[in-house]
Amino acid sequence: MPWEYTLYIPNDPRAVRISRRTLRDILTTHHLPALIEPAELLASELLSNAIRHTKGPAALKIRRSGSSFRLGAWDTDPAPPAAPLAPPPLHDEHGRGLQIVDAYADDWGWFDINGTGGKYVWCELRNAPKSAEDDNGPGE
Numbered sequence: 496m497p498w499e500y501t502l503y504i505p506n507d508p509r510a511v512r513i514s515r516r517t518l519r520d521i522l523t524t525h526h527l528p529a530l531i532e533p534a535e536l537l538a539s540e541l542l543s544n545a546i547r548h549t550k551g552p553a554a555l556k557i558r559r560s561g562s563s564f565r566l567g568a569w570d571t572d573p574a575p576p577a578a579p580l581a582p583p584p585l586h587d588e589h590g591r592g593l594q595i596v597d598a599y600a601d602d603w604g605w606f607d608i609n610g611t612g613g614k615y616v617w618c619e620l621r622n623a624p625k626s627a628e629d630d631n632g633p634g635e
Contacts, residue, residue: 497560498525504542504553511542514555518566521557530564530623533599537618538566540595544616545570551613559623567617573607576616 502517504510515535522531538555545553551571558565576593596603600618607614 497558499556499558501557502555504546504555506546506550506552508543508546510553511539511546514538514542518555518557525559527559527564527623530620533620534564534566537596537599537620538568540593541566541568541616541618544568544576544593548572548574556615556617562622564620564623565617566619567615569608569613569615571611571613573612573614575614576605 500521502514504514515538518534518538519531522528522534534557538557542553542555545568549570549572553571554569556565556567556569558567593603596618601621603616603618605614605616
């Protein structure tokens, strides 16, 4: 059964940690423990970029439909995300986010949000593991 959640967060680096915990709770509730680690990693990268490169609020959107699992981050900056080119020097602490997304996700992309001046960066994990509710209907 498809489902979707949206978590709106302030422009505060601590919100990334709160978002990871919320994502973990959602995936646990939907009996998808195999998705927790890759989803937390991808969400962290998307949200960190949204918070680091904008001044406004952000949002994390989580969606499951069939065997597809999609994460996305909305932010207030309409500029496209930087393409994941060559890695930064080893001593640099930043600049690897989209390289990680590109390496772990089956697909990713972005689009501008008409009329808001913002953008939405998404990534997808295909053939996501099935949950008990995929076979038996909603649990709990």
